[in-house]
Amino acid sequence: MEETTNETEVAASSKSAKITVGIDLGTCRTAIMSDRGAKLLARSVVGYPKDIISEKMVGKGPIFGQEAMEKRNFLDLCYPLADGVIREASERDYKAAYELLGHLVELAKKGEDVEVCGIIGVPACASIMNKELLLTIAEKFMSKALVVSEPFMVAYKLGNLTNCIVIDIGAGTVDICGMKGTVPIADDQVTFLKGGDYIDERLAQSISRHYPGVQVTGSVACAIKEEFASVDGSKKAVVTLRHEGKPAEFDVTDDVNAVCESIVPDICEHIENLIQKFDPADQAATLKNIILAGGGSRITGLADMIVEHLGEYGEVQVTAVDDPEFIGCAGALKLATEIPEEMWSQIGVMFDPES
Ligand SMILES: Nc1ncnc2c1ncn2[C@@H]1O[C@H](COP(=O)(O)OP(=O)(O)O)[C@@H](O)[C@H]1O
Ligand SMILES: [Mg+2]
Structure with a gap:
């Protein structure tokens, strides 16, 4: 009887000593889920105070995700995952990717002192070099990590x-x-x-051509797209934009449709x-x-x-799919919990201190 109790305790403590995570590292957003119910989504952006005055306002940083977007006037923003993988990373990209991943892993741990292992999804054609670069970052936070192609996780x-x-x-x-x-x-x-960035850029150009004198930035175009994107004209897009500084309404339905269709x-x-x-x-x-x-x-x-x-x-x-924000990340977590760790090396590029 006592032995059983001990076994249960050992099992419980070894369980609590380790969590498994699935991560979807995107250009735009990074999602993380754990086998203990953590589920987080953040814009893949890291902000650093621009100068001593900014630092007085927002603190030393770094500041992540949505909060960084909101305080962008005070911050130098770094999007470390250009084209979905760490591009020919500068020191700064590398540092920002490191901080972003560390921040999310820390949040997923929910304050517990636990070991983390898991699977990270990256775009299908990320080069081996990029995958290895990512693994050198992941190994700083994770005891075992595997990088796999993102569409595979969705499937x-x-x-x-x-x-x-x-x-x-x-x-x-x-x-x-x-x-x-x-x-x-x-x-x-x-x-x-x-992808979406291409659509934003083309949409901004299309609206400026259609309505000369109207000011449209990439981020305004992105917001219009996220609200009205369609290829069948079913969403009428009438938006308020600034024409030579003054607000006015413009119908951009055709612009949105044509660019999405492209x-x-x-x-x-x-x-x-x-x-x-x-x-x-x-x-x-x-x-x-x-x-x-x-x-x-x-x-x-x-x-x-x-x-x-x-x-x-x-x-x-x-x-x-029903849940495009989390499906890749949920697939990575499913894969990480269903495939025994000793088999991981058969499904992607991995970091494993024991091998
Ligand atoms: N309702 C929507 N219609 C069209 N595009 C959208 C919509 N919502 C988000 N997007 C676009 O999807 C892209 C982000 O998709 P996501 O799969 O999160 O990218 P990534 O994996 O590169 O981080 C962005 O370009 C965003 O503007
Ligand atoms: Mg993605």
Whole structure:
């Protein structure tokens, strides 16, 4: 009897000594979830006070996420994850990525002194160098970490691992990945740069051309897009903008639609290329199993428009995921808890002090 109690205690204490996390490291937002119920989302931005006066106002910093955006007048903002992975990182990017990841891992620990292990999702085509750079950062906070491709995590979460194509429309990149029942290889994945940032930039240009004298910054365009993005004209976008400094209303529905639509041909071309790499016997099933994820999957009418573009291919079904903010991160956590740690090295690039 006593022995059983001891065993339970040992089990409980070893359980409490370690948490498992899933992390989705995005250009725009980073999400983290733990096996103890932590669930956090932050803008992937780190702010440092500009000077001694700013420091007096906001403290030494660093300041993270939304708070950094709100206090941006006082801060130098650093977006460490350009194009979804740490770009040819400058010292500053590296430091900011390090601080951002450390901050989120700390929050996920909820003040407990525990060991952290977990899986980090990055864009499908992140180079080995970028993955390794990321791991050198992760090893500062985590006892064991694995880096895997993000669309794979989405597919894993959905339990949709074969005859499936995942399209992840993020801020920096669109990642498209064919799932064939195994961990995807480079040949099954493609990344291109027409993500949300591209849409914002094009939308700002389009509105300025349409209404000369109207001032539209990238962040205003982004806010308009997030509210009205559609490709079927179903959302009428009448917004207040400044014309030569004075506020006035403008109908930008056509601009929003045209710019959102402009990413569809590239997406379809990449689907067409990927589909040919599936066994011909599986192609019909795969075309009926196309998944849209990432923030850009919220563009109204996008799934139907992709179906329409692929009209020559027979029956095509495209479905947008319910929870694009957390699905990648939830997939990473699911993978981390379901696959024994000793097998992790088979599914991605990993850091493991024991190997
Ligand atoms: N309702 C929406 N319609 C269109 N785009 C959106 C919407 N909501 C968010 N986005 C865009 O999705 C992108 C962020 O997607 P996310 O998957 O979080 O990116 P990342 O993985 O690169 O961090 C941003 O460009 C954001 O503006
Ligand atoms: Mg993402």
